[in-house]
Structures are given as structure tokens and as C-alpha cells.
Amino acid sequence: MKRQEKAQIIEQLTKVAERASIAIVTDFKGIDAEELTALRTKLREVGVDCQVVKNTLARLAFEGTTHGILADKFKESCAVVTGYTDPVAAAKAVADFAKGSKKFSMRFASLEGKYLDDKGIEALSKLPSKDELLGMALGTLNAVPTNFVRVLANVPRGLLNVLTAVKDQKEAA
Incomplete structure (x- = not known):
């Protein structure tokens, strides 16, 4: 990937992070493309985006945003789920998918700048x-x-x- 492409991805991710009210980092290791597509479809229905990103690009993009607390926590393979209007809907959609999948899990999240672990996301999804x-x-x-x-x-x-x-x-x- 060229430096210009990386800069473009970082810029796009930064805009997404600034707009989002919640950012949930998930672990999708072992999930095939069909399941990931099903997850993205389910998330789009509730107005939530899901993006697989490189950790270094995500770190650079999230630094200096309201979700900057997540910047140094990106490790291994991860996808970022961002919700814009209703953070509870995003948490519910991710939690429901995590219950149905053995390989997919929620790691941590940032709710308007406040750190949530997986138990916090689960509690948010029950609201x-x-x-x-x-x-x-x-x-x-x-x-x-x-x-x-x-x-x-x-x-x-x-x-x-x-x-x-x-x-x-x-x-x-």
C-alpha cells in the first residue's frame, strides 16, 4: 500500500471517528467472508458501519478524536464498528451477532470518549x-x-x- 493511499485511509477513518458517538472494536479472527458480510448487512440496517482496518492506520486515525482512548489498544486482527445516532442500537447489533458466533467477540469500545470493556458493551446493549x-x-x-x-x-x-x-x-x- 502506498503512502498516499494510507494517508487517504487515515483521513477517512478520522472523519468517521469524529462523527461517531460510539466506536466498538471487535475480534473477527476465524470468521469467513459470508459471516462478515452478514454482520455488515445487519449493522447497516440499524445505521451502523463496520470496517476492517490495519492497526497502525487505526491508531493514527483515532488519535486526537473523541475516541482517542482506543488509539493504543489496537492489536491483532480487528474491525471497528461505528454508530452515529443511537449507541445502544450499535451495541445491541454487535452483541446479538457475538452471541450467535463462536469466533466473533467484542473487545472494547469508546462511548463518546469513555472507555467500555466487553462487559460494559454487553450492559449497554441491554438498555x-x-x-x-x-x-x-x-x-x-x-x-x-x-x-x-x-x-x-x-x-x-x-x-x-x-x-x-x-x-x-x-x-x-
Whole structure:
């Protein structure tokens, strides 16, 4: 590989690292091309990229970015999975694929500059996705006015029940 090609790859990886909210480094040693293609397809469905890179190029590209904490940890054969909008979706997709494959594993990650080991990625994958969290928040916000309306509706209902009881009592007398 020529020096100019390497510089271009480093520049491209740096742009990806700066844009990404999560960068997961995986071990894919022993995985054939079909499985790697299946992984990339699954990741693209959730808006996540996967790129096999040379360690020295990845080190140079990640230095000085928000994921610079990973720069000196690239060893052996690895692929970098980068997620841009929803880090939980990226972690879920990688964790699900790792469960189904004996040869594929998650090594470590950087979540907006914070280091995560494989257990941290697993814990992140168990969280609800961004859409689910927004739905929960919306449900909570909607519950407050709904309950307030119910409380206000119970005041006239209670008064009506008292008046009906008084009316029934007078009719019986």
C-alpha cells in the first residue's frame, strides 16, 4: 500500500471517528467472508458501519478524536464498528451477532470518549433503545395531565353521588 493511499485511509477513518458517538472494536479472527458480510448487512440496517482496518492506520486515525482512548489498544486482527445516532442500537447489533458466533467477540469500545470493556458493551446493549426511551418519557409526560384531569373529574362525580344519595333518601322518607 502506498503512502498516499494510507494517508487517504487515515483521513477517512478520522472523519468517521469524529462523527461517531460510539466506536466498538471487535475480534473477527476465524470468521469467513459470508459471516462478515452478514454482520455488515445487519449493522447497516440499524445505521451502523463496520470496517476492517490495519492497526497502525487505526491508531493514527483515532488519535486526537473523541475516541482517542482506543488509539493504543489496537492489536491483532480487528474491525471497528461505528454508530452515529443511537449507541445502544450499535451495541445491541454487535452483541446479538457475538452471541450467535463462536469466533466473533467484542473487545472494547469508546462511548463518546469513555472507555467500555466487553462487559460494559454487553450492559449497554441491554438498555432500551433511543426510540423506546423517548416513548417512555412521552408516556410519563402524558400521565401527569391525564391523572390531573381524572382527579378534577372525580370532584363533580363525588358531588353528584352525594346529591343522588340525598335524593334517594328523601324519596324513601
